[in-house]
Amino acid sequence: MPTTTRKRKAEVLTNITDVFAEPQRKVSKVHPQVPKDSIPREEAALPATPQTLTEGMDSDDDFNSVASSVDLGEDMSSSVDFGAGESDVDVDDDYQDDGAFDTTAKDLTPQRKHFEVDFKVYSPQDIQSQQDTQVAEVSNLLEQPTEATAILLRYTRWNKERLIEQYMDDQERMLEKAGLGQEINQNPPRLEVRNNFTCDICCEDGPGLETFAMNCEHRFCTDCYRHYLTQKIKDEGEAARIKCPGDGCGKIIDSKSLDLLVPDDLTDRYHQVLMRTYVDDKESLKWCPAPNCVYAVECGVKRKDLNRVVPTVHCDCKHAFCFGCSLPDHQPTPCVLVKRWVKKCEDDSETANWISANTKECPKCQSTIEKNGGCNHMTCRKCKNEFCWMCMGLWSEHGTSWYNCNRFEERSGTDARDAQAKSRQSLERYLHYYNRYANHEQSARLDKDIFHKTEKKMTLLQSSSGMSWIEVQFMEQASQALQQCRQTLKWTYAFAYYLARNNMTEIFEENQKDLEMAVENLSEMFEKPTDQLAGLKVEMLDKSSYCRQRRVILLDDTAKNLRDGNWQFNVELS
Amino acid sequence: MAGNKRLLKELAECQQNPPPGCKIALENDEDILIWNVTMAAPSDSVYAGGNFKILIKLPKEYPFKPPQLNFKTKVYHPNVTNDENGSMCLGMLRADEWKPPNKIADVLKLVRTVLASPQPDDAVEQGIAEQYKNNRKEFDKIAKDWVNKYAK
Structure with a gap:
């Protein structure tokens, strides 16, 4: 991908803007992307107030000044993005925002959808430059060379505050612990030929043998050093914290030395592993779990917030997943309930079905x-x-x-059947929700199949009816809407299973019913004969947009009440 | 490869000047990667008088990957598994702690030290470790029995 940073929520937002028009766009801009340095932001799921916004950014001065002068909601790198895709919209908004910043911010904040969270997608290049920026910054502060700073940062798992604090506290000790020894050697690492040298690993002692050592002076021949590194990087997936091969030496090999020693065919792998540790080390970053996806997503939602928000994020590869648990998007159901539900279904479903069909109490x-x-x-x-x-x-x-x-009817019989009914009730209740859950899962698959079949027919239609390729794309849009809504519907049933009845549940069930009806109506249209499809374009587009609208309403309501703690569940959330 | 010269040298050293209490031979002369060690327990230990057969298997990647070590003689010891493998759990043999300059002779020295003084806190046999800590008399008795039964 050529661009460095992409706009969050691109996919959903375009959908929503179809329906809810103007304000939405601005909302997406008023809310900051999670700042680069990802200072913990309390309750990131909730609409950010201007105050949290400042807090989040103020330790990153560069970012703050540039960002606020150019565009409140975007960060530096995304300004590079102008000129592609939605840029014209961005520019328009900028003018408006600049004109009346105060009012816009105040007016628009509450209008953000409750089920949306702020997040940002990073490409491998973004992650690299993020690391570089942070290293440069801390390097200035600590007056350490960048190599040493990088090691220190990796050692403290990219916790800048902790590093600075510990470093200021006891510089010597910190350096020692991070494997940097007492004084940092200013000499760049280099290969040397030494007289009368025998490599302690391979026992080679020939003249002209190239050797290497860091300033801990554990010297080995370069072949052995390389072999050692290759094994660590390739087989053991290490990169950030590889120790000197010397017996008992804890010195961590710095990246300059690594650059010198790592064989060319391994550099890619090495940088990949390094990047991986960076993302793995930061709580606010996660890899997109889609197969072969190289992007990482940043989101400020913390583990402790997961009972009040379901942080679905949308990767640029189109995969929507939960930032909390990395499973595919499961809104509106909170992660804990998802985990319980999936486990229950694995354990119980087959057994419960059989019991229900073949036994009585x-x-x-x-x-x-x-x-x-x-x-x-x-x-x-x-x-x-x-x-x-x-x-x-x-x-x-x-x-x-x-x-x-x-x-x-004999009395004892009716009574017995009543009792039986009661004892069956919990089982039936579970099966009720499970069957609907499973049904939507299956229907989503079938919808997709039908779509693929139809798609082929559409290609034919294209040639027979003289419609252009772009004109038959409505099928694809409808199919995507269908998939997305079924995904949501499916999880509403798991949600409902754990929901205790109160006066809120009725609204939820209404919303669920409306969405379900909208979905089934749209789904039905896919089964129409292909020759009629062209004439149904408008209707199909209407129905798709209605589906999306119903989904947004349902999600918004559930998310808002989840945040405010209005739902009662029949199990403990924690 | 790098390993071969090193291995020949290590083997020669070990045979000329074996680590204390150890006799070392190859399992068969064709294969330098399997070593047979007979280790005499230290005379001041509960295993005194016992001779333990230890099999050392070296991976192809040696010395970049650690050797594997198994007691072929049954031994009643908290740090040796009481099964047909007789594996001993040694920190230095773990992949992330092993350093290529480490030598087999060093490993054998360590094995002998651990044999003489068990480390119940890193035990692989919990039951034996408990007994070692709480009922040393009984432990010593069984350990000696096993030496007489299996290691002579």
Whole structure:
């Protein structure tokens, strides 16, 4: 990808702006991207107030000054982005924002959708330059060369504040701990030939043997040094904290030395691993979990916030995932409930289905009984209760009607069936939600299949009806809307399973019903014969946009109430 | 490769001047990667009088990867697994702690030290470790029994 930084929420926002027009765009700009240095921002999920905005940025002076003078919501690097995609919109907004900053900020803040969180997607190049900037900054402050600073930063897992504090506290100790020895050698690392040298690893001692050592003076031949590094980088996936190969030496190999020694064919891998540790070390950064995706996403939502927000982020590779747990987007259900639900489904679903289909409970002791043959005269093995399998009534009331039950209502039978119903209720309740959950999952797959089939037909349609390629794209849009809405719907059922009834639930169920209806209506259209599809374009686009709209309404309502703690769940969230 | 010269040198050194209590031979002369060691337990230890067979397998990547070490003689010891592998858990043999300049002779010295003074806090056999800590008398008795039974 040529650009360095992409706009967040590009995908969703365009959808929403279709429906909600103007203000939305500005909102996306008023809220800052999570600042580069990712100072912890409390409750990042909530609409940021101007105050948190300043707090977040003020330790990063460069960023602050540039960002605020150019464009409040964008960071430096994204100004490079102008000229591509949505740039004209950005520029327009800038003029307006510049004119009346105060009012716009105040007016627009509350209008951000509650289910959206601030995030930012970084390419590998962005991550590299981020590291470089931070190293340069700290390097100035500590008056250490950049190589040493990089090691120090990696050692403290990129926690700048902690590094500076510890460094100021006891410089010698900090350097020692990070493997930098007492004094930092200003001499650049180099290969040397020494007389009478025997390599301690391979025992080679020939003349002219090239050797290398850091200033800890553990000297080995370059071949062995390289071999050692290759193994660490390639097999053990280490990069940031490789120690000197010397026996018992804890000195960490700096990147200048590595550049000198790492074989060319491994440099890429080495930088990849280095980058990986950078992202892994920072709580505010996560790799996009999509296969082969190289982007990382930054988001300020903390682990402790996850009970009040479901931070779905959208990677530039189009994959939407939860920043909290890295699973595919599962709004509106909070991570904890998702984990519980998935586990429950794995454990229970098959068993529960079978129990539901093949067993009944003993009307007296509620033991689950499978009738695997024989007559209707049941004797519970546990409590010795004798009852009729058909009507669940006491066998003693059956008189002589052996082997078949043709009686209609007898008291003991109704009571027993009531009790049975109650004990089944929790199981049925689970199955109710599970079946709908599973159904949407499956339907989403089927919708996709149908879409792919239709897509082929559309290509034909293109040639037969004389429509241009761009004109048949509405199918794709509709299909995407469908997928997205089904994904959301699916999770509303897991959400609903754990939801305790209060006066809020009704609104939720209404929203759920409306979205479901909208989705089914749209889904139906895909099954229409291909020759009719061209004529349905407008209707299909309308229905897609209605679906999206219903989804936004549902998500916004659930997210807002989650944030405010209005939902009651029948399990503990933590 | 780099390993070969080093290995020949190590083997020669070990045979000429073996680490204390150790006799070293190759399992078969063709294969320099499998070493047979017979280790006499230190005379001041509970295992005194015992001769333990230890098999050392060297990976192809040696010395960049650590050797593997197994007790072939059963030994009642908190740090040696009581199974057919007889693995001993040594810090220096872990991939992330092993350094290429480390030598087999160093490993054997360490093995002998650990043999003489068990480290119950890094045990692989929890039960034996508990006993070592809480009921030394019983531990010593069983350890000696095993020496008489298996290591003579």
